[in-house]
Amino acid sequence: MSSTPSILAIDQGTTGTTCFVISEDGRILGRAYSEFTQHFPKPGWVEHDAQEIWAVTQSVAREAIAAASEAEVTGVGITNQRETVVLWDRATLEPVHRAIVWQDRRTAVLCANLKEAGHEAEVRRRTGLVLDPYFSGTKLLWLLREHPGLRARAEAGELAAGTIDSWLIAKLTHGRVHATDPTNASRTLLYNLSLAEWDPWLLDMLEIPQALLPEVRASSGDFGTTRGDALGLDVPIAGVAGDQQAALFGQGCWSSGLAKCTYGTGAFLLMHTGERIVPSNHGLLTTAACDSEGGLAFALEGSVFIAGAAIQWLRDGLGILGDASESEAMASGLESNGGVYFVPAFVGLGAPHWMPEARGALFGLTRGTTREHLVRAALEAMAYGTSEVLDAMEADSLTKTTELRVDGGAAKNDWFLGFQAGLSEVPIRRPALVETTALGAAGLAGLETGLWSSAEDFLASQGDATRFASRMPADERESLLAGWTEAVGAVKGLAKSGPQGSRP
Numbered sequence: 001m002s003s004t005p006s007i008l009a010i011d012q013g014t015t016g017t018t019c020f021v022i023s024e025d026g027r028i029l030g031r032a033y034s035e036f037t038q039h040f041p042k043p044g045w046v047e048h049d050a051q052e053i054w055a056v057t058q059s060v061a062r063e064a065i066a067a068a069s070e071a072e073v074t075g076v077g078i079t080n081q082r083e084t085v086v087l088w089d090r091a092t093l094e095p096v097h098r099a100i101v102w103q104d105r106r107t108a109v110l111c112a113n114l115k116e117a118g119h120e121a122e123v124r125r126r127t128g129l130v131l132d133p134y135f136s137g138t139k140l141l142w143l144l145r146e147h148p149g150l151r152a153r154a155e156a157g158e159l160a161a162g163t164i165d166s167w168l169i170a171k172l173t174h175g176r177v178h179a180t181d182p183t184n185a186s187r188t189l190l191y192n193l194s195l196a197e198w199d200p201w202l203l204d205m206l207e208i209p210q211a212l213l214p215e216v217r218a219s220s221g222d223f224g225t226t227r228g229d230a231l232g233l234d235v236p237i238a239g240v241a242g243d244q245q246a247a248l249f250g251q252g253c254w255s256s257g258l259a260k261c262t263y264g265t266g267a268f269l270l271m272h273t274g275e276r277i278v279p280s281n282h283g284l285l286t287t288a289a290c291d292s293e294g295g296l297a298f299a300l301e302g303s304v305f306i307a308g309a310a311i312q313w314l315r316d317g318l319g320i321l322g323d324a325s326e327s328e329a330m331a332s333g334l335e336s337n338g339g340v341y342f343v344p345a346f347v348g349l350g351a352p353h354w355m356p357e358a359r360g361a362l363f364g365l366t367r368g369t370t371r372e373h374l375v376r377a378a379l380e381a382m383a384y385g386t387s388e389v390l391d392a393m394e395a396d397s398l399t400k401t402t403e404l405r406v407d408g409g410a411a412k413n414d415w416f417l418g419f420q421a422g423l424s425e426v427p428i429r430r431p432a433l434v435e436t437t438a439l440g441a442a443g444l445a446g447l448e449t450g451l452w453s454s455a456e457d458f459l460a461s462q463g464d465a466t467r468f469a470s471r472m473p474a475d476e477r478e479s480l481l482a483g484w485t486e487a488v489g490a491v492k493g494l495a496k497s498g499p500q501g502s503r504p
Contacts, residue, residue: 220294
């Protein structure tokens with residue numbers, strides 16, 4: 001039997017690693033997944049053992065390759081949790097500290113001090129980001145400050161630092177390559193979007209020796225060759241992108257006005273802005289993305305903190321539905337939302353409001369309110385939050401969203417996608433294959449290795465998508481949005497006026 005040319009896509013996430021072997025006709029020939037340990041040494045601190053991440057990744061990659069008996073793996077693509085940072089010995093490839101995860105908040109005071117020193121406006125101008133512990137740069141500064149001897153070793157060139165993609169590249173190539181791509185570099189607080197390089201002013205502000213940092217290479221390009229004992233094969237690493245940008249590419253969003261939303265615990269939106277670096281005045285981030293050839297382009301990014309997590313709360317916290325899949329029938333069985341609005345600000349409000357002190361609330365409850373109304377209100381809240389971020393993106397970019405491409409758990413819900421399309425007045429496209437993060441990594445690698453002749457060829461390999469048109473009457477849309485605006489306004493008012501000491 002002849003073999004099928006394929007790409008190994010490594011999707012290294014926050015709680016586990018998934019590997020796929022994806023063929024040139026878009027089929028998933030093999031897959032494997034395994035979790036790894038989460039470490040919480042102090043309140044607000046989150047760490048991973050980088051060696052364990054490597055061991056798990058190596059194991060599931062080999063398992064996926066073994067499952068794909070008909071595949072001829074011709075290249076590797078990597079996508080990863082973005083802002084997590086690793087510091088390791090160049091010679092031994094041994095980490096000198098656990099990886100500090102994107103969720104970690106230990107540098108909050110450091111960020112506050114940098115803001116008080118007046119640096120945030122310039123940081124935003126250069127990076128498109130804000131001074132927040134979320135990003136990698138202050139994590140790296142903390143490591144060099146808190147652990148004596150590391151700075152001298154870093155300045156001497158003995159250590160290497162990078163996000164998880166760089167760590168995996170180093171392990172796959174036996175340390176021969178220390179590299180990253182623009183999408184990951186742009187999440188560090190150290191990369192100048194306009195110059196497309198590490199920024200000396202930023203490095204100086206955060207006291208980071210440039211000798212630590214990886215070379216920034218095109219997302220679709222040469223990242224070295226895997227060593228045989230790493231995966232059992234010698235093939236090029238030919239595509240790298242951070243998880244959200246990989247999903248953007250995997251969805252075929254490589255031109256201005258196309259946007260994607262991943263509905264998971266939260267909702268993560270990116271709008272492609274082409275070659276334009278668009279500053280945000282509406283609470284969004286500006287970030288690097290990929291064009292149709294895997295080269296440098298740009299996007300706006302916004303996150304709704306709670307999306308699918310609201311359905312999980314109704315299921316696990318209140319027990320009003322047995323499985324998330326039941327939500328579609330429960331919501332569609334109602335003629336309307338009955339005036340019930342749910343603002344699920346369990347961890348505050350994200351973009352475009354940015355009010356961390358806000359808390360969740362239900363509005364419009366009557367004796368006629370049923371559990372179906374609560375489920376529908378939770379689904380509607382996802383759509384309202386998404387629409388708010390899309391509106392902010394359009395206001396910043398002065399570009400109308402031409403299509404919203406979706407993936408994640410809620411994207412399986414036809415009623416919800418129809419509601420989202422109507423509320424946002426934007427057509428929605430759901431791909432046949434929803435593993436768009438891994439698909440993006442595979443696409444970037446496959447373009448470099450020649451598995452696909454063009455981005456359009458890659459997108460066509462995914463099969464037929466399902467589309468949802470905007471069919472909501474204008475008066476209904478306006479009424480729903482007015483109700484949501486009132487509910488959010490009430491939550492924000494309570495957050496501003498309520499007794500601070502009563503909040504957790």
